[in-house]
Amino acid sequence: MEEVFDDVFLIDKKVATRNLDRGRKVYNETLIEEGRVEYRLWNPYRSKLSAAILKGLKNFEIKKDSCVLYLGAATGTTVSHVSDIASDGRIYAVEFSERNMRELIKVCERRKNILPILEDARYPERYGHNIGEGKCDVMYQDVSSKEQTEILVKNSMFLKKGGYAYFVIKSQSIDISRKPEEVYGDAIREISGKFEVLERIDIEPYDSMHLFTVLRKK
Numbered sequence: 219m220e221e222v223f224d225d226v227f228l229i230d231k232k233v234a235t236r237n238l239d240r241g242r243k244v245y246n247e248t249l250i251e252e253g254r255v256e257y258r259l260w261n262p263y264r265s266k267l268s269a270a271i272l273k274g275l276k277n278f279e280i281k282k283d284s285c286v287l288y289l290g291a292a293t294g295t296t297v298s299h300v301s302d303i304a305s306d307g308r309i310y311a312v313e314f315s316e317r318n319m320r321e322l323i324k325v326c327e328r329r330k331n332i333l334p335i336l337e338d339a340r341y342p343e344r345y346g347h348n349i350g351e352g353k354c355d356v357m358y359q360d361v362s363s364k365e366q367t368e369i370l371v372k373n374s375m376f377l378k379k380g381g382y383a384y385f386v387i388k389s390q391s392i393d394i395s396r397k398p399e400e401v402y403g404d405a406i407r408e409i410s411g412k413f414e415v416l417e418r419i420d421i422e423p424y425d426s427m428h429l430f431t432v433l434r435k436k
C-alpha cells in the first residue's frame with residue numbers, strides 16, 4: 219500500500235480511500251480490510267477524479283479539513299470518496315436532478331460532512347446563502363452542460379483566492395460537431411481571466427472526450 223496524497227492510497231495499483239462509513243458501500247465498490255482500517259476501492263470508470271489520479275495528477279488539494287463545493291454531485295460516487303478524505307471538512311454537493319438527489323440524500327444521511335443542495339448550478343445566487351463568498355478551498359465541477367465555462371466562472375465567487383478548481387471539460391456536451399481539442403482550447407481561454415491552468419489530463423481509457431483540468435483562482 220502506498221499513500222499517494224493525504225488519505226488517498228494505492229492498493230495493488232488501484233486507488234482507495236479510508237471508509238468514513240465503515241462496513242457500508244455507496245456504489246457497490248470493493249471494501250478492503252488492512253489492519254484495523256477499512257478502505258474503499260475508487261473505481262476510475264465511475265469517477266473522473268480517480269481516473270485523473272491514475273493518469274498522473276500532481277496537484278491534489280483536498281485535505282482532511284477542506285471546504286469543497288462540488289457541482290454535479292449526481293448520486294454521490296465521487297462525492298463519497300471526497301467525504302472520506304475531507305472527513306473533518308464540509309462538502310456542498312449541488313445536483314439538479316431530483317432522481318439523483320434522492321440517491322445522494324441516502325449517502326448524506328450517513329455522512330454528515332456532505333450538505334446536499336438540490337439546485338441548478340447555473341444559478342449560484344439561489345444557493346449562495348448556504349455557502350458564503352470566498353469560503354471554499356476547493357471547487358470540483360463535473361456538469362453535463364453547454365454552459366460549463368459560465369457555470370465555473372459564476373461559482374468561482376465561492377472559492378478563496380488561490381483556491382483550486384478541478385474542472386472536467388465535456389466536449390460532447392459543449393459542441394458535438396467540433397473536434398474535442400478545439401472545444402477544450404476555447405473552454406480554457408474562456409476561463410483564463412479567472413483561473414490559471416496548472417494541469418491538463420487526458421483520462422482515457424477511463425473516459426473519452428473529456429479533459430480533466432486543474433486550475434488555481436487568480
